[in-house]
Amino acid sequence: MSRGKFITLEGGEGVGKSTNLKFITQWLTDHNIPFIQTREPGGTPLAEQLRELLLAKRDEPVDSTAELLMVFAARAQHLVQVIVPALERGEWVICDRFTDATYAYQGGGRQLDRSLIEQLEKTVQGELRPDKVLLLDLDPEIGLERAARTGAADRFESEHLAFFHRVRNAYRERAGASPSRYAIVDASQSLERVQRDLGQELERLL
Numbered sequence: 001m002s003r004g005k006f007i008t009l010e011g012g013e014g015v016g017k018s019t020n021l022k023f024i025t026q027w028l029t030d031h032n033i034p035f036i037q038t039r040e041p042g043g044t045p046l047a048e049q050l051r052e053l054l055l056a057k058r059d060e061p062v063d064s065t066a067e068l069l070m071v072f073a074a075r076a077q078h079l080v081q082v083i084v085p086a087l088e089r090g091e092w093v094i095c096d097r098f099t100d101a102t103y104a105y106q107g108g109g110r111q112l113d114r115s116l117i118e119q120l121e122k123t124v125q126g127e128l129r130p131d132k133v134l135l136l137d138l139d140p141e142i143g144l145e146r147a148a149r150t151g152a153a154d155r156f157e158s159e160h161l162a163f164f165h166r167v168r169n170a171y172r173e174r175a176g177a178s179p180s181r182y183a184i185v186d187a188s189q190s191l192e193r194v195q196r197d198l199g200q201e202l203e204r205l206l
């Protein structure tokens with residue numbers, strides 16, 4: 001049996017990940033492709049607890065390196081418990097955020113040293129990388145406005161605008177450097193057009 005495909009959905013706040021995940025999972029169901037849907041940080045009971053710790057607003061300032069290590073601790077657990085077994089069973093894995101988010105948020109947003117992220121990526125993932133990264137790209141001012149409609153801001157969503165411009169730039173730089181592994185989808189388009197573009201990208205993976 002061949003290994004399943006590992007697809008990640010990425011982008012800044014409010015770009016439409018949740019909305020479009022529903023479209024992607026429906027597309028996979030319609031094409032009779034076995035899949036699991038998961039997310040980061042999270043995806044296992046322990047990793048979900050780490051997510052809660054990471055997203056909670058708190059009085060104590062969170063050290064950026066501590067944040068980075070928590071993200072990778074959750075990822076290590078998620079990979080071993082969920083992602084790798086599913087891929088080995090031949091299922092596709094649709095993951096709401098993965099290590100590109102670390103390069104964007106901790107690398108771009110927090111301005112942590114990229115080589116530190118690369119080191120942790122190698123330690124935790126070995127050679128495993130997503131087969132395709134679907135990047136929903138949107139001006140953060142629009143994204144934050146959209147995100148504000150869906151509930152109270154968490155610790156990341158409470159960052160200042162410059163942080164989110166750095167996040168966006170980091171995502172775009174990564175996508176630009178490996179165009180065959182990334183699909184940049186313009187998330188400022190109507191939902192219909194965004195989903196048309198996503199559908200075309202998924203067709204290419206068959």
Ligand SMILES: Nc1ncnc2c1ncn2[C@@H]1O[C@H](COP(=O)(O)OP(=O)(O)OP(=O)(O)O)[C@@H](O)[C@H]1O
Pocket residue numbers: 012013014015016017018019020146147149150187188189190191192194
């Ligand atoms: N292409 C679009 N055009 C206009 N509005 C959109 C579009 N895509 C999503 N939205 C709306 O934007 C809001 C945020 O969408 P959604 O919750 O899917 O984003 P998200 O990226 O998952 O957000 P968050 O970062 O808060 O988890 C929702 O109200 C959704 O209906």
Ligand SMILES: Cc1cn([C@H]2C[C@H](O)[C@@H](COP(=O)(O)O)O2)c(=O)[nH]c1=O
Pocket residue numbers: 013040041071096097098099101102103105106156157
């Ligand atoms: C995987 C990952 C995530 N984050 C941040 C990015 C978001 O603000 C939250 C997750 O919430 P959402 O529901 O997906 O919007 O976590 C991060 O900073 N670093 C990461 O590696």
